[in-house]
Amino acid sequence: MTSVIKFKPDPNIGIMKPLRDWIDLSGYYSFKADPDQVGEKEGWYDGFEGSPIYVHSSWNEQNPVWDLYFGKAWYLKKFYVPLPAEDGVAWIVFEGAGYLTKAWINGKFAGEHKGSFSSFRFKVDVKQGWNALAVEIDNTPTRTLPVWDEMPNALFFHYGGIQRPVRLEFAKEPYITDLTFTSSQDGRFSIATKVSGNADVTVSLSRGNRVLYEGKSGNVDDRLASPEPWSPENPALYDLTVSTGSDAVLERVGFRSVEVKADGIYLNGKRVFLKGFGRHEDFPVTGKYMPGSVLIRDFYLMKELNANSFRTSHYPYSNDHLDLADQMGFLVILEAPVAGMASYAHRNPDAFFSDPSFLKDAKAQLAEMIAEHKNRPSVIAYSVANEPESVTQASKAFLDELKKLARSLDPTRPVTHVSYRLLEDVDYDTDDFISINSYNGWYSMPGDPHQGAIKTRQVAEELHRKYGKPVLVTEFGAEGIAGIHSDPPVMWSEEYQALFIEEYVTQLKSADGVCGLHVWNFADFRIPQNVKWALLNRKGVFTRDRQPKLAAQKLKQLYGEIPAYY
Ligand code: GCB
Numbered sequence: 001m002t003s004v005i006k007f008k009p010d011p012n013i014g015i016m017k018p019l020r021d022w023i024d025l026s027g028y029y030s031f032k033a034d035p036d037q038v039g040e041k042e043g044w045y046d047g048f049e050g051s052p053i054y055v056h057s058s059w060n061e062q063n064p065v066w067d068l069y070f071g072k073a074w075y076l077k078k079f080y081v082p083l084p085a086e087d088g089v090a091w092i093v094f095e096g097a098g099y100l101t102k103a104w105i106n107g108k109f110a111g112e113h114k115g116s117f118s119s120f121r122f123k124v125d126v127k128q129g130w131n132a133l134a135v136e137i138d139n140t141p142t143r144t145l146p147v148w149d150e151m152p153n154a155l156f157f158h159y160g161g162i163q164r165p166v167r168l169e170f171a172k173e174p175y176i177t178d179l180t181f182t183s184s185q186d187g188r189f190s191i192a193t194k195v196s197g198n199a200d201v202t203v204s205l206s207r208g209n210r211v212l213y214e215g216k217s218g219n220v221d222d223r224l225a226s227p228e229p230w231s232p233e234n235p236a237l238y239d240l241t242v243s244t245g246s247d248a249v250l251e252r253v254g255f256r257s258v259e260v261k262a263d264g265i266y267l268n269g270k271r272v273f274l275k276g277f278g279r280h281e282d283f284p285v286t287g288k289y290m291p292g293s294v295l296i297r298d299f300y301l302m303k304e305l306n307a308n309s310f311r312t313s314h315y316p317y318s319n320d321h322l323d324l325a326d327q328m329g330f331l332v333i334l335e336a337p338v339a340g341m342a343s344y345a346h347r348n349p350d351a352f353f354s355d356p357s358f359l360k361d362a363k364a365q366l367a368e369m370i371a372e373h374k375n376r377p378s379v380i381a382y383s384v385a386n387e388p389e390s391v392t393q394a395s396k397a398f399l400d401e402l403k404k405l406a407r408s409l410d411p412t413r414p415v416t417h418v419s420y421r422l423l424e425d426v427d428y429d430t431d432d433f434i435s436i437n438s439y440n441g442w443y444s445m446p447g448d449p450h451q452g453a454i455k456t457r458q459v460a461e462e463l464h465r466k467y468g469k470p471v472l473v474t475e476f477g478a479e480g481i482a483g484i485h486s487d488p489p490v491m492w493s494e495e496y497q498a499l500f501i502e503e504y505v506t507q508l509k510s511a512d513g514v515c516g517l518h519v520w521n522f523a524d525f526r527i528p529q530n531v532k533w534a535l536l537n538r539k540g541v542f543t544r545d546r547q548p549k550l551a552a553q554k555l556k557q558l559y560g561e562i563p564a565y566y
Pocket of ligand 1: 155386387420475520539
């Protein structure tokens with residue numbers, strides 16, 4: 001398993017500091033839907049007549065005609081390589097496209113990849129001068145990850161396309177293929193580097209212009225005297241540069257420790273209370289691509305509401321998204337794209353979870369997620385799945401395989417799965433902490449958020465007592481349609497949503513064993529058409545265009561009253 005080395009921004013947010021030559025391949029492409037699946041047979045990889053589209057963004061909202069198109073579609077772009085590309089290695093790098101991606105350069109097949117939410121790369125032959133890139137994307141709703149078999153019940157809208165940046169990247173042998181950094185807040189750290197051939201590797205750690213550590217090996221166990229620990233209050237980042245002479249990569253790292261004890265999650269030795277949200281990557285027109293300016297606004301809004309944490313529900317987020325979490329100090333539960341199973345799996349969980357190809361895909365996408373993001377200080381834990389019908393031995397076996405894999409790839413981070421089966425769940429014994437989603441007062445006990453919140457508190461406390469582990473409430477929330485007001489507060493009004501959140505936070509902030517609260521959701525987001533939703537999922541405390549509902553003001557006050565350490 002090799003990790004995907006990223007270009008990372010320098011301390012000025014958003015300014016790229018590439019240490020390899022690269023060419024940005026985002027921009028306008030030619031696009032053609034392929035509902036009859038004839039593209040490959042007819043050789044569209046050599047060229048086709050299409051219509052304009054922008055990469056990166058989902059295809060759906062760029063043209064109303066494509067809005068509900070799910071299936072195969074093709075992208076084509078001519079690009080110019082000014083370098084003598086022949087004397088090195090070149091890759092085409094996708095930071096996220098899917099669900100199935102196949103790529104051709106100058107008509108020659110380059111590779112294929114399954115999964116929409118991780119970076120992947122294919123080695124390619126490009127020539128100095130003009131070249132052509134053809135890409136086939138297939139997002140046919142099937143047993144993909146997340147699972148889309150039953151579209152109306154899917155948890156969020158099934159966007160498709162080349163949804164994150166694409167580039168051509170160049171390196172010379174020997175080049176760096178993997179880099180792992182682990183640390184603790186007292187300054188201890190280790191670096192492990194993998195290189196494509198024999199090379200003298202040097203490493204350095206610096207802050208600003210000050211070099212604080214230099215080493216003559218790619219594999220180091222050492223200690224930095226009195227580092228500034230990374231935390232939400234002071235997200236101190238260090239530049240780790242690793243070089244082979246012919247190649248160099250940069251990771252932005254931090255010194256921090258995470259530990260789970262029976263009574264809570266500890267950051268740098270202090271018990272921290274996670275205050276935050278389940279989020280989505282979702283925005284009008286761009287679909288599953290989140291423009292940097294929207295992310296910036298989101299992060300300022302989360303800070304404004306006194307949040308310090310979020311979960312990447314229900315898939316790993318983009319590098320831009322997680323770079324900001326590192327930079328602005330958010331504690332992230334990084335979730336694998338194993339979600340959307342509830343409506344399908346509950347009918348026959350044994351058959352569903354015993355399917356070996358499903359497990360194989362889930363493991364592959366979990367491994368890619370960890371390889372890509374394992375060096376981030378913001379990522380404090382992994383969630384292997386959201387609401388996986390964890391009530392039978394087959395689903396338990398499936399989840400335990402994923403947890404085993406996560407721990408073998410990264411022994412430094414705690415692992416959980418997110419359950420809505422509460423007291424019935426059979427898989428908490430292999431979690432480091434328990435994560436529960438609860439909607440008493442909305443889907444159950446409608447209209448009674450007070451009793452709903454009390455019931456959720458009882459469940460959380462019972463789970464804590466039974467398993468001796470902390471409990472994170474990963475979802476609770478109610479729909480609130482912006483502009484709909486009601487006295488008394490009834491369901492779907494802004495008042496009801498604000499009251500629901502108040503009842504839950506009041507009950508759960510001091511519940512025995514509860515280590516954090518994530519409101520569902522930060523912002524309204526698009527979902528499939530279904531009688532359950534009014535155009536969007538309206539559980540956001542902000543609208544889809546990031547305007548506050550009543551709940552936002554309430555939550556700011558409520559989160560402001562909870563100390564970050566307790
Ligand atoms: C859940 C899911 C989340 C949904 C939410 C809801 O339990 O995990 O993806 O959006 O409920 O609003 O129904």
